[in-house]
Amino acid sequence: MFENELGSKNKGSKKLRKGLLAGALCLTATSVFATGCGSSTTTSSILNNVTLKTYQQGTDQWIQMTATLSTAGYTLGAVNIPIVNPANPAVEYGQITLAPDLCGTGCNGGDLTLAFNITQGAHGQSVSPLLPNGTAIPVGGLQNATVLAFNVGNFGAKVYFAFGQGVALLGTAIPFAALDPAGQYVPGLDVFAPITISNITADVGIFAGSQPNTTGVGLFVDLSSVVTTTPALASLTSNGLLQAHHIGQGEAAPFQSSVVMQTLRGSAQQESYLYNEVVKLSQKGTHLVIQ
Secondary structure (H helix, E strand, O other): OHHHHHHOOOHHHHHHHHHHHHHHHHHHOOOOOOOOOOOOOOHHHOEEEEEEEEEEEOOEEEEEEEEEEOOOOOEEOOEEEEEEEOOEEEEEEEEEEEEEOOOOOOOOOEEEEEEEEHHHHOOOOOOOOEOOOOOEOOEEOOOOEEEEEEEEOOOOEEEEEEEEOOEEEEEEEEEOHHHHHHHOOOOOOEEEEEEEEOOEEEEEEEEOOOOOOOOEEEEEEEOHHHHHHOHHHHHHHHOOHHHHOEEOOOEEOOOOOOOEEOOEOOOHHHHHHHHHHHHHHHHOOOEEOOO
């Protein structure tokens, strides 16, 4: 039924396609593909909220991103996975935590939390800073920045950290084996959309690949809103210049972000194939877990 409706060119099918797109986008930002995301859903509803905070552990400076996500159709498995130096597992770069909302029936949602050790991670051993499906991350303005990527576990997930003049970025890409069937239809397809919540700009979306553990969700966040309150990050992004320049009565000079959150789309046919498979999987009660 969905294939025929999505493939037709009448106005009714276009509205349905938009509805499925909105539903799929809800999923992409959540690490779960949501129900409760109807045809009126817009990109602003992909993330219910995103917050940033910094803290210190010993002599190391950390930053934590927490995204409250829309969920439905798919259920989300709780997990906490460390990000470690592959050459020395005793050195921890951070953790990724997925926590489903436990507020009861009819309350769909969950939290994705990424805690990252700026001090250790900035000097860590990087892998290729591509999405798990082999395509570029959906962020521009990084040509003069250092872009690092770290593997998380052994299931294809990655964490990204970029810093340089005008650049302070944190992100993650999490594939789910349960979504492999959808990715096989449109390998290499990325669908991402920028969103701003309060003073935080993010980019959320879905990436698709033909190989196992190359289809999932990605979230990238501009850290510029916390640069001036994080000495370690300010030093990395401005080589010390940010703290040396002041305006007014000891007020730090504002950080001018050059990060560009990109909108990525496929063809109408590619997106129809992807969303059709996403809906089919959600109707089967697929459980998204990290394996």
